[in-house]
Amino acid sequence: MIEPKKIWRPNNVKDAWEIQTNLKPSEYCFVSGGTWLRTQWEADLKEMPSNLISLEQIHEMKEVKESLSFGRREISVGSQVTLANCIKHPLLSEYLSPLVEACRQIAAPSIRNVATIGGNIYTASGDTIPAFLIHNARMHWFNGKQMETELMEEWLIGLQANEWRRDQRILIDISVEIDERSNDDFSFFQKVGRRETFTASLVTVAGKGKINKEGTFQEVSLAAGGGPIPLRLSHTESELQNTEGSEDLFETIFPMITKEFNATSDPFATSNYKKTTVANLIISELFEQWDGNGGVSNVAGS
Ligand SMILES: Cc1cc2nc3c(=O)[nH]c(=O)nc-3n(C[C@H](O)[C@H](O)[C@H](O)COP(=O)(O)OP(=O)(O)OC[C@H]3O[C@@H](n4cnc5c(N)ncnc54)[C@H](O)[C@@H]3O)c2cc1C
Incomplete structure (x- = not known):
């Protein structure tokens, strides 16, 4: 028998909180869009609690x-x-x-x-x-x-x-x-999944920073997902800080990224595959910024 569920629709945060104060953790959950929860319930990965506290009216x-x-x-x-x-x-x-x-x-x-x-x-x-x-x-x-x-x-x-x-x-x-945007700024997001969309990603990378006219990287922030938790790549960021782009630099940071990014294997990809993919994605983005700034031609002409 399907048990009746109570759906609560509070219109402020305090009321949303109040509703759960008399319930045990197993008796309720907060629901936003419900898209992730529904897949968990349908796949029997989680039990639907008897009280659903919707946050959508807040x-x-x-x-x-x-x-x-x-x-x-x-x-x-x-x-x-x-x-x-x-x-x-x-x-x-x-x-x-x-x-x-x-x-x-x-x-x-x-x-x-x-x-x-x-x-x-x-x-x-x-x-x-x-x-x-x-x-x-x-x-x-x-x-x-x-x-x-x-x-x-x-x-x-x-x-x-x-x-x-x-x-x-x-x-x-x-x-x-946020800071004012300048011409030196760059940013990127890349995702590699098993198919174009509709599936969870294997890895994701995001980055931002500056590259000046001399081709020097500054204030670069990098993060990657696909491991136990998404995290910043702070050693690689430090290596890039105030460093002029060069093919040597990209060769140096490739193994740094694969070492720093803590990937996990899953049924679809090994941890080594994910590490290499993350390093390739980041380096191709940084290379594009450097090359777009005259990188390879500057070196060739110097
Ligand atoms: C077909 C399909 C494809 C998907 N593809 C992707 C994908 O490519 N990439 C991706 O990242 N995700 C993907 N998802 C997963 C999911 O839909 C998204 O992560 C979505 O953004 C979850 O948001 P939601 O509002 O539906 O969360 P919900 O299902 O409402 O909630 C998710 C969890 O967060 C808790 N929660 C929600 N809001 C709050 C809050 N304000 N405070 C405290 N707890 C809260 C809930 O209790 C629950 O535990 C996919 C899902 C489906 C069904």
């Missing part, structure tokens, strides 16, 4: 906003913003283009119309995570009493260390600091 979590924080400009993306709305948003297209590209490459339009940024991140393996990590994104949570702020990278490391046990908090939004 309008304050559906906005993309720009604000000033301690004199710094920042963009916050509400956890209920759908992937489709991220793709259309002019602020995100201008300042967070890797995030827009990540959303564009997730599933089919029908899923993207309901799937949210919060749900994608909360799974800890969503394709949007590397695109946030390169911006040192901060997550803002409601814990029942107050708001908490946590670096996304620290949240991911904590999850892995605690064997994926999640505390019960509501993710409100994710914020990143």
Whole structure:
């Protein structure tokens, strides 16, 4: 017999929190778009609890906003913003283009119309995570009493260390600091999956940085997903800082990336395959920036 489920639709965060205070963790779950949850329930990987607390009526979590924080400009993306709305948003297209590209490459339009940024991140393996990590994104949570702020990278490391046990908090939004764009800036997002779209990715990479007229890399941030958790590649970033692009540099960083990126094997790809793919994707993006800046011809002409 199918047990009747109670679906709650609070219109503010405090009410959403209140509903679960008298329930055991096994008796409820928060639902955003429900696309990930539905696949878990249908595949019997998770049991559908008797109370579903939908967050979709909470309008304050559906906005993309720009604000000033301690004199710094920042963009916050509400956890209920759908992937489709991220793709259309002019602020995100201008300042967070890797995030827009990540959303564009997730599933089919029908899923993207309901799937949210919060749900994608909360799974800890969503394709949007590397695109946030390169911006040192901060997550803002409601814990029942107050708001908490946590670096996304620290949240991911904590999850892995605690064997994926999640505390019960509501993710409100994710914020990143932004700078004025300059001609030296570059950014990218790449995904390799088993097919073009509709399937989970094997690996994802995101990057941003600057390359000046002399072909020197600065402030490069790199992140990759496809391992236990998506993470920044900080050793490779340090090697690139203030270093002039050259074929030698790319040869040096290739093994650095394969060493630093902690991939896991799965039924579809070995960890070595994923490491090599991530290194190739990153190097081809950096090479393109350097070459587009006169890289190879500068060397040939010098
Ligand atoms: C056909 C198909 C293809 C897919 N392809 C991809 C893909 O290519 N790349 C990819 O990354 N993902 C993919 N997904 C997975 C998934 O749809 C997306 O990750 C989606 O963004 C999840 O968002 P959602 O709003 O539907 O999350 P939900 O299913 O509503 O929730 C996911 C989890 O997050 C929790 N949660 C949601 N919001 C909050 C919140 N605000 N606070 C606290 N907890 C919260 C829920 O309790 C649940 O545990 C695919 C799914 C399907 C069905």
